[in-house]
Structures are given as structure tokens and as C-alpha cells.
Amino acid sequence: MYIIATGEMLTDDLGERLRAILGPQGFIEQDAELERYCISFDGAFRGRARYVARPCSTAELSAVVTACRKAGVPMVPQGGNTGLAGGAQPVDSRSVIISPERMRALRAIDAHNDTITVEAGMTLAEVQSHAAGIDRIFPLSLASEGSCQIGGNLSTNAGGTQVLRYGNMRALTLGLEVVLPDGGIWSGLRALRKDSTGYDLKQVFIGAEGTLGVITAATLRLFPRPRDIVAALVAVPTPAAALDLLHLARSHIGESLSAFELMRRECMKWVLVALPGATSPFAEEYPWYVLIEAAGQGEPGALRGPTEQMLSEAMDKGLVINGVLADSEAQRRRLWLLREGQAEAQKAGGAGIKHDVSVPVSRVPEFIGRADAALAEAIPGIRPFAFGHLGDGNIHYNPMPPLGISPSQFAERRTEINRIVHDIVADLGGSISAEHGVGQLRRSEMFRYKSPAELNALKLLKQAFDPGNLMNPGKVIG
Known part of the structure; x- marks a missing residue:
């Protein structure tokens, strides 16, 4: 020791x-x-x-x-x-x-193998740019992509808006290079889709938040650049209707469905206040909105017909109240601005208490309904603020204080609010951190929501790699 x-x-x-x-x-x-x-x-x-x-x-x-x-x-x-x-x-x-x-080198890029090997300090936007240079995409998409680094994306198992189709960083990673807590270097930059030689060591470090070693480089998967993209913003009456719409969209669009983002009325209201360039395509407000995107390799416009047919059927069934399809790339970007501006919208609406949670996709409406009701009973006048990736079950549930309550007064209820929300998440078989990591924020809650057997296994893993607890102590489990 x-x-x-x-x-x-x-x-x-x-x-x-x-x-x-x-x-x-x-x-x-x-x-x-x-x-x-x-x-x-x-x-x-x-x-x-x-x-x-x-x-x-x-x-x-x-x-x-x-x-x-x-x-x-x-x-x-x-x-x-x-x-x-x-x-x-x-x-x-x-x-x-x-x-x-300072470690931002492009070590290798292979169009035939659809892989790119980069150092950990390279920003996500730079990886995307290198991929575009060989007519490929790296599909991870985050609001912070201009400044977040690949090492951090890996250490938190980042997700973003394209997980529905491409998966999170675990799914996008083939190999890693890591400096271990004793200073040794594990060179595991294998560009393989199949490798059954024992433990998959890279998965130990993805999502570990630097508590088991320092990721220095990664070999990542690339994908063909879509030739045809269609985006739509629709208004729906309830999260349950949005879930039915997701099922319908999958039946019409299949694997081309790449994003399915849910936003509450308050999210739309405040993003229009926060971002001067943001405009709603609708003349009136609706209870909930869904941003849908599909992408494929066919001729431009090929996906528009199936999408229009899906939306028409959804309106007939009462799942969609109103909707608009983007007619140009500029319009598509304006629709995405409404989703990507949610962090600014939250600031404009009031200091919320943030929850990055996931539940099985089929139980998202139940989670929102139960959390809304429980918080309304505990804190009358609390303002629900919820948006996120309905397609993969990850909801950012960030209630704002009642009118007339200061942010500091509201913050005094943080522990109570967290307990209400996270107990519901746990009851539904979910996770209290879907893509933001544990860090210091959720460390103490890990001991409430993880089983004794799982906690013991995590502690044994930490002890095996870092017996002196010198690697990012006070985070996750250490």
C-alpha cells in the first residue's frame, strides 16, 4: 500500500x-x-x-x-x-x-476499416472534422463538442443525441491506450470488431472517470456519412403519445431513425427567451414537443415520403397535434437549435435542480408522471422542466423553483428533491446517472442505489488497480 x-x-x-x-x-x-x-x-x-x-x-x-x-x-x-x-x-x-x-495528435485514420485513432486531448469537434475529411462521421454529438475532449467523453461514457442509432462511447470504442496508476502503459489500441481473448479490459476504463487510470488515446468507430437527412418537429399531447409515436416511427423508418428528442412546453418557452435567434415554427404552444430525425444512404429526399406517411398516420391516431418538416438544411438547424439550447433555456427559466436519469424506454411516461405528482405534492407550485433522449430512455429532469422562491431557498430542498426523483428512478429499474457521470455529485447516492454485491465488486476493482487510492480520489467509489 x-x-x-x-x-x-x-x-x-x-x-x-x-x-x-x-x-x-x-x-x-x-x-x-x-x-x-x-x-x-x-x-x-x-x-x-x-x-x-x-x-x-x-x-x-x-x-x-x-x-x-x-x-x-x-x-x-x-x-x-x-x-x-x-x-x-x-x-x-x-x-x-x-x-x-496538449495530446491532440491524429495517430491513424482508416477509411476501409472505418476507424480513427486519436489522442485523449483532441476535442470531439476535431474528431468529427477528421472523419468528415474521409467522407465519414463520428456520430457522438454534444452541445460542448467544441471544447470537450475525447478522454473526458470516454471517462464519462458520454451519450448525446445520436445514441438511439449509434450507441454511447462504449459502443463507439474499439481500443484504448491507458496509463495505469503505477505508471505502466497498457497499449490496447486494437481496431477489431471481434476479440474473444478474455476480459474486455477497455470497458473497465470507459465510464470510470479517471479513477482507475488515465486514458491517453483511443481507436474509435466511424460510419458512412448520411446522404439523406429528414427532420421534423411535432407537438404531442403527452409523453405516452410520444412513446407511441416512437414505436410508429420505428415501424415506418426502421434503423434510419437517428434521434427522437422529447421537450416539455416550458423547455420550448424558455429557449425562445434565452436564444434571440430561436423561433418556434408553431403559432401556439403545446404541452409537449418531439424532435425527430432520420438519416440514410439513399438519394436525398428518399426518407421524406416514409416520414410524411408516418406523421399522417400519427395525426389520424391523435398522437400528433401539429408538426413541421424541415425543407432545407438551414431549417433543420433551426429546429435543432430549439433542442440544443436547453441549457441556456434552463438558466433563463430559473435555477433548476438537475437530474440526468435513465429508465427503460417503455417506462419514461410513468417516470415523468410519478415524478411530477410527487414533487407537486412535496413542493406546491414547483415548475417541471424535462427534456431528453426519449429514444434511449435518458431524461434530463430539472424542476425549477415555484414563483417567488429564490434559488438559494430552492437549493435547500435539493436533498429532498433528489431523493424523491431518484427513488422513483430506482423503483422503475433505472439509473441515477445516464450520461453525466457520478463524480462528486452522485457519489453518496451510489451507496443508496447500488446493491451491496455491486458496491463490493466496484471496491475490489478500485483496490486492484489503485490500492493507494491516488487516482481521482473522492469520486465514484474511491
């Missing part, structure tokens, strides 16, 4: 070693420069760190981890620092933050 050092002398010696490994461009120790790494982008989590290490290669990162391990100093791997769960902020002021932001 490693001994955690507490003396200033050993920490100062570590600083000299890190300077020697990283050089002046890779080592940060001044408070003014450290601050942006220690605060989450939304300001919800703040920590302190002694240093930030910015290696430019896997070898340098390995040397940094080895030096920190020998000094008994905690390490906090950090991607683009766009997370919402506090997984990238230190809980120990002696920590060294390890940022791979």
Missing part, C-alpha cells in the same frame, strides 16, 4: 521533478493559472490543486503518474472540464491535475 505524503518538502520535491519531466509549457503552479482547472465550467464545483501537469506524450504522462505515485500525491485526470458532476475537480489540495490538452 502506498503512503499518502503530507509534508511540504516532499511536495516541493515533486514540483521539481514534474518541471524536469514537462518543461515550462507543461507545468503550471501559479494560482492565477491554476484557477481555471480547479473550478467546473458552471461554477458548481471548486477545488484546489498544487500543480497542473500538461504532458505532450504518453511517455511524459506515464512519467508524471510515476512521480506522483512515488510521492504519494493524489492525481485528478481532467479532460475539457465540461462535466456537470464534479469529476474533474480536486477534493485534496495537494492534488496534481493531469490535463492531456
Whole structure:
């Protein structure tokens, strides 16, 4: 077992070693420069760190981890620092933050194998751009794609709006390279679809939030670029009607269905306030909205007919009240702006208490109904705010305070609200974190909603990889 050092002398010696490994461009120790790494982008989590290490290669990162391990100093791997769960902020002021932001190389791209191998500091937008250069797509799509990094996407098992068709980061990853807590390097950048030689080690690190090692590179799956895309925004009376519409859309459009996004009336109302360029295609308000997108390899316009037929049938059945199909790429982007602007809409509407939850797709309407009713009983006047990926069961359920209640007063009810929402999620066989990770935010709740057997297995895994608990301590399970 490693001994955690507490003396200033050993920490100062570590600083000299890190300077020697990283050089002046890779080592940060001044408070003014450290601050942006220690605060989450939304300001919800703040920590302190002694240093930030910015290696430019896997070898340098390995040397940094080895030096920190020998000094008994905690390490906090950090991607683009766009997370919402506090997984990238230190809980120990002696920590060294390890940022791979200088590791942005494109190591390989293979059009015939439909794969791309990139370093962990590359942004998601850069990966998408490299894929477009060979007429392919990397389908992960997030609002933060211009700044979030692939290492962070992997460490939180990011999802986004295209999971319905392409899956989350687990499904999009073929191989990894990882620096282990002892400084060793696991080179697992295999570009294979099939490999049955024992444990699938890469899955241990995906979603581990840097608690078992530091991801330094990944081999990711690419897909043919769609030639035909059709998007529609429709108004529906209830989440149950939206679920029936999803079933109908699948029967008409099949595997071409790539996104099915649910939004409440309040979400539409506040996004129009928050984003000056956003406009509703409807003259009146409706209870719920669904943004539907399908993409295929056929001739442009080939999917429009099946989509129109589906929507016509849905209107006949009372599943759709009103709807509009995008007639151009510009119109399609305007429809997506209404969905992608939900973070800004939440800010405009009031400080909500955020929940990133998932339940079986068939039980999404039940979850929303039960959560709405339970919170209305506990806090009369509470304003439900819900949107998300109905196609994969992931709902962002973020109730806002009653009118006249300040954000600080509402925040005092956070634990109570979390318990109400998450108890319903657990009862429905769901997860309290669908795509934002556990970090600090949900760590204590893990012990309520995971079984003793599962918690014990997670602790054994952590102990096996990181017996000194130096790799991102205070997060997930450590």
C-alpha cells in the first residue's frame, strides 16, 4: 500500500521533478493559472490543486503518474472540464491535475476499416472534422463538442443525441491506450470488431472517470456519412403519445431513425427567451414537443415520403397535434437549435435542480408522471422542466423553483428533491446517472442505489488497480 505524503518538502520535491519531466509549457503552479482547472465550467464545483501537469506524450504522462505515485500525491485526470458532476475537480489540495490538452495528435485514420485513432486531448469537434475529411462521421454529438475532449467523453461514457442509432462511447470504442496508476502503459489500441481473448479490459476504463487510470488515446468507430437527412418537429399531447409515436416511427423508418428528442412546453418557452435567434415554427404552444430525425444512404429526399406517411398516420391516431418538416438544411438547424439550447433555456427559466436519469424506454411516461405528482405534492407550485433522449430512455429532469422562491431557498430542498426523483428512478429499474457521470455529485447516492454485491465488486476493482487510492480520489467509489 502506498503512503499518502503530507509534508511540504516532499511536495516541493515533486514540483521539481514534474518541471524536469514537462518543461515550462507543461507545468503550471501559479494560482492565477491554476484557477481555471480547479473550478467546473458552471461554477458548481471548486477545488484546489498544487500543480497542473500538461504532458505532450504518453511517455511524459506515464512519467508524471510515476512521480506522483512515488510521492504519494493524489492525481485528478481532467479532460475539457465540461462535466456537470464534479469529476474533474480536486477534493485534496495537494492534488496534481493531469490535463492531456496538449495530446491532440491524429495517430491513424482508416477509411476501409472505418476507424480513427486519436489522442485523449483532441476535442470531439476535431474528431468529427477528421472523419468528415474521409467522407465519414463520428456520430457522438454534444452541445460542448467544441471544447470537450475525447478522454473526458470516454471517462464519462458520454451519450448525446445520436445514441438511439449509434450507441454511447462504449459502443463507439474499439481500443484504448491507458496509463495505469503505477505508471505502466497498457497499449490496447486494437481496431477489431471481434476479440474473444478474455476480459474486455477497455470497458473497465470507459465510464470510470479517471479513477482507475488515465486514458491517453483511443481507436474509435466511424460510419458512412448520411446522404439523406429528414427532420421534423411535432407537438404531442403527452409523453405516452410520444412513446407511441416512437414505436410508429420505428415501424415506418426502421434503423434510419437517428434521434427522437422529447421537450416539455416550458423547455420550448424558455429557449425562445434565452436564444434571440430561436423561433418556434408553431403559432401556439403545446404541452409537449418531439424532435425527430432520420438519416440514410439513399438519394436525398428518399426518407421524406416514409416520414410524411408516418406523421399522417400519427395525426389520424391523435398522437400528433401539429408538426413541421424541415425543407432545407438551414431549417433543420433551426429546429435543432430549439433542442440544443436547453441549457441556456434552463438558466433563463430559473435555477433548476438537475437530474440526468435513465429508465427503460417503455417506462419514461410513468417516470415523468410519478415524478411530477410527487414533487407537486412535496413542493406546491414547483415548475417541471424535462427534456431528453426519449429514444434511449435518458431524461434530463430539472424542476425549477415555484414563483417567488429564490434559488438559494430552492437549493435547500435539493436533498429532498433528489431523493424523491431518484427513488422513483430506482423503483422503475433505472439509473441515477445516464450520461453525466457520478463524480462528486452522485457519489453518496451510489451507496443508496447500488446493491451491496455491486458496491463490493466496484471496491475490489478500485483496490486492484489503485490500492493507494491516488487516482481521482473522492469520486465514484474511491
